[in-house]
Amino acid sequence: MTAVNPTQHRKAKALKPGSRRPAKELCSECGLCDTYYIHYVKEACAFINQQFDNLEVQSHGRVRNLENELELYFGVHQDMMAARKKEPIEGAQWTGIVSTIACEMLNSGKVEGVVCVQNSPSDRFQPMPVIARTPEEVLAARVNKPTLSPNLSILEQIEQSGMKRLLAIGVGCQIQALRAVEDKLGLEKLYILGTPCVDNVTREGLQKFLETTSKSPDTVVHYEFMQDFRIHFKHEDGSIEMVPFFGLNTKELKDVFAPSCMSCFDYVNGLADLVVGYMGAPFRWQWVVVRNDTGQEMLDLVKPQLDTQSVSSSGDRRQAVQQSIPAYDKGVTLPMWAAKLMGVVIERVGPKGLEYARFSIDSHFTRNYLYVKRNHPEKLDAHVPTFAKRIVSQYQLPKE
């Protein structure tokens, strides 16, 4: 990549945010193209130039070992565990491990700022990326904004602020583009704390999802697709509404997820230094994946505040994944009584721990592989990373 001169920067900046979308309908609105770093988009955009192997080597010193099932699925890592905060942060998405790490990174002076996402004053789900400089500003960003968020739109502010040590929190598509321009940011040290991410939506898509799925869409404070195969909606009055996955109105919701998310194979945020999610952990625990020494350095800062346990795995996902492929394709929706019953049965005998995570990865990768094949056949071979091809090849896909 060639360096961009500052005059080019300023000229490019005059355009309105959101007006330039080189990835067209596959744009995940990561924010890169709202800045002068748009000059690098052809190399940096995860949906224009899939370069997982290069970026894994750049980030972790090696590519993932495809012969090791744990790495095939969860990426390069040196440690993995289930964890939760001894004293959870009120209002966090889970127990607040992400916000706690970010606060401690500032408190310890390891970084001068944290890229995170607050919400707009008028809408709790409208993302507003910021560079937080105090723990209070980090805490104001706690809880998921379950919408595409232009986190990288703050890239120009990094250079302007003169900051040299930064922590960025983000999901896979944002982190892929960030890694690709990392060496252009003038930083001495960049720490990356990632979360897994799947099935994200635009703000309008989120409204449709809430209205189709929740009994009280306007009072939802946050929600999560949980390991017990139900969506848990938390409402303003603290009540929890649970809807079984199998009761979702698949036909109505088929177009809700962003095309970028339907084409994404970086569910587990393979390029972050440290990943905090929930998918590989027992119910109500968070899942922590340490990818390299920088990730370990971040985790060490908060270890005394955490309860931890080893990850575990039980059940066999394969049949359920194979059956879900034609069911999703046909938009099958079960009546609510049957969906609830199925939810109860699968919770008792279904995949748990790491096997649940593999169930979710397999279901999404097969669905996304078919989506790219049908909608962007010319991109299929280059866009789908080798590890994802290997995962998909375990299943029989419908003959087209």
Ligand SMILES: Cc1cc2nc3c(=O)[nH]c(=O)nc-3n(C[C@H](O)[C@H](O)[C@H](O)COP(=O)(O)OP(=O)(O)OC[C@H]3O[C@@H](n4cnc5c(N)ncnc54)[C@H](O)[C@@H]3O)c2cc1C
């Ligand atoms: C859109 C989305 C989808 C997810 N899907 C999964 C999943 O399928 N499986 C799984 O295991 N985990 C998933 N996660 C991660 C999980 O939901 C929790 O965010 C994670 O476990 C951290 O919880 P916490 O309590 O430690 O976070 P908190 O302390 O509440 O902090 C949340 C952090 O997320 C950041 N954030 C919020 N919204 C966004 C956004 N739209 N884009 C980028 N960053 C954001 C905020 O800046 C904040 O720092 C997802 C996260 C997001 C944002």
